[in-house]
Amino acid sequence: MAEVAKANYDEDVNKKSSTGLDPKVASLLAYLFGWLGGLIIWIMEKENRFVKWNALQALILGIVEVVCVLVISFILGLIPYIGWFFFSWLGWALAGVCWIFAIIAIVIGFQGKTFRIPGISSLTDKYFKM
Secondary structure (H helix, E strand, O other), X not given: OOOOOOOXXXXXXXXXXXXXXXHHHHHHHHHHOHHHHHHHHXXXXXXXXXXXXXXXXXXXXXXXXXXXXXXXXXXHHHOOOHHHHXXXXXXXXXHHHHHHHHHHHHHHHHOOOOOOOOOHHHHHHHHOOO
């Protein structure tokens, strides 16, 4: 399969954001508040591709985190014996991995670059329209 060229959104890091915030701060808020912050910034942003792409990636990452906690920890954790000992902590561990990815994205975002989270960035590219 041919490798699809990934778009570079880093050029917009110094351009004006329609949120009224610095693009780096808007990206920080999107990742910091999980799916809700990603959704709010993604809806509000109209001009800056760096902010819009990072907000969509933060939204998808937040949804993955919620699914990990709700489905894996709580629902699969209800399975007697196996669920209690295996799934109840696994969902929280995967949610912790999501937070680590968010922290890395925040740090790299403040350097003016886009961090592409494995798996999630391909979904972001698929649904990103601007």
